[in-house]
Amino acid sequence: xxxxxxxxxxxxxxxxxxxxxxxxxxxxxxxxxxxxxxxxxxxxxxxxxxxxxxxxxxx
Numbered sequence: 001x002x003x004x005x006x007x008x009x010x011x012x013x014x015x016x017x018x019x020x021x022x023x024x025x026x027x028x029x030x031x032x033x034x035x036x037x038x039x040x041x042x043x044x045x046x047x048x049x050x051x052x053x054x055x056x057x058x059x
Contacts, residue, residue: 026053 013025013036025036028046037044037053044053 013023015022015024025039026044027033028035028037028049028051030049030051031046035046035048037046037051042055042057044055045051
């Protein structure tokens with residue numbers, strides 16, 4: 001059983017380039033470090049606080 005809020009795949013949100021660690025997913029600006037935003041077709045959304053950032057439309 002895993003602890004509440006623990007994601008065993010959190011390592012997949014980071015990418016190692018040489019000796020530099022880069023973020024693959026966007027972090028929530030309201031919640032802070034360790035809380036990542038889900039990426040949808042037209043927006044990013046935080047599952048913890050509900051913040052939604054819309055992507056720019058190319059239309």
